Amino acid sequence: MKTTKTLGIGIAFALLGNGVFASEHLHWEYAGKxxxxxxxxxxxxFAACQTGRLQAPIDIPVQLAIRNDFxxxxxxxxxxGDIVNNGHTIQVVLADGGSANLSGQDYPIAQFHFHTPAEERVSGKRYPLNAHLVHKSADGTIAVIGIFFKVGAENAVLKNVFLNLPAEESSVPLPEKFDIGSMLPHALSYYKYAGSLTTPPCSEGVTFYILSTPLEISQAQLNAFQKRFHLNARPIKPVNGRMIVYSR
Ligand SMILES: [Zn+2]
Structure with a gap:
């Protein structure tokens, strides 16, 4: 179990690029002590998990959102890439998946992973699953695109992922190349907020772009994920007066 947790934390730190692995032996879970x-x-x-004022996820108060056009x-x-089970989630780690331009800056994609139920909520509405697409800019800034999933038709683009969910502490190569662009919903309208990693060390400075249009997955695909992870969502944190921006 311990090794597993190490991997998750190691990835979080690696993404932050600060090279600090002091906490790699700290164990954490989604329930209990x-x-x-x-x-x-x-x-x-992990102090920021408790003392941070800009923690994620949040329940997005859409009525307070201010419009922008980015x-x-x-x-x-x-x-x-590889499909990795790090003990906390399933992560698809891409070798060279390109980038997204967010608020005028280029952010190369590093990995995407899933939470069940979805971590963010939108005016109280909660979906059964979400993906976080984790991007890191050249200067080390992290930006996350969030995509919600509702139960419906089988998701053909993610078929290979949900058919190859590795057991804990293991990984498998993607059976074929993956293009994030083919996974996105048709509309890219979003809610943007300043947040944090939603797993320890809960570091802040992470910008979230939560897409308002959900994708579909089949009940069988959701079941396959929940067989690996029954619950891997951090509870919502206070908004604390944060500005929410939306773009159509
Ligand atoms: Zn996440």
Whole structure:
């Protein structure tokens, strides 16, 4: 179990690019004594989980959102990669998946992963699953595009992923190249907010672009994921007066 947690935390730190692996032996969970209510007390490195004022996820108060006109400009490309079970989620790590232009800056994609039920909510509405597409700019800034999933038709683009969910502490190569661009909903309208990693160390400075149009997955695909992870969503955190921006 311990090794598993190490991987998840290691990836979080690697994404932050600060090279600090001091917390790699800290164990955390989604329930119980090492659950979300206690993350901030598990170690100094996790303090932001408890004291941070810009924590994620949130329930997006859409009535307070302010409009801007910075469309997401996808520049993704087909890439090889691995499907990784890090003990906290299933992550698809792409070798060279291209980038997205967000608020005028280019953000190369690093990986995407799933939470059940969905972490963000929209005016109280909660979906059964979401994906977080984690991007990192050249200067180390992290931006996440969030996509909700509702139960419906089988998701053909993600078929290979949901058919190859590795067991804990293991990974498998993607059977064929994957293009994030083929996964996105037709409309890229979003809600944007300033947040944090939703897993320890809960580091802030992460910008979220939560797409308002959900995708579909079949009940069988959802079941396959939930067989690996029954619940891997952090509870919502206070908005604390944060500005929410939306774009159509
Ligand atoms: Zn996430």
């Amino acid at each position: 090492d659950g979300p209510a206690h993350w901030g007390a598990l170690g100094e490195e 469309p997401i400009r996808p520049g993704y490309q087909s890439s090889s």
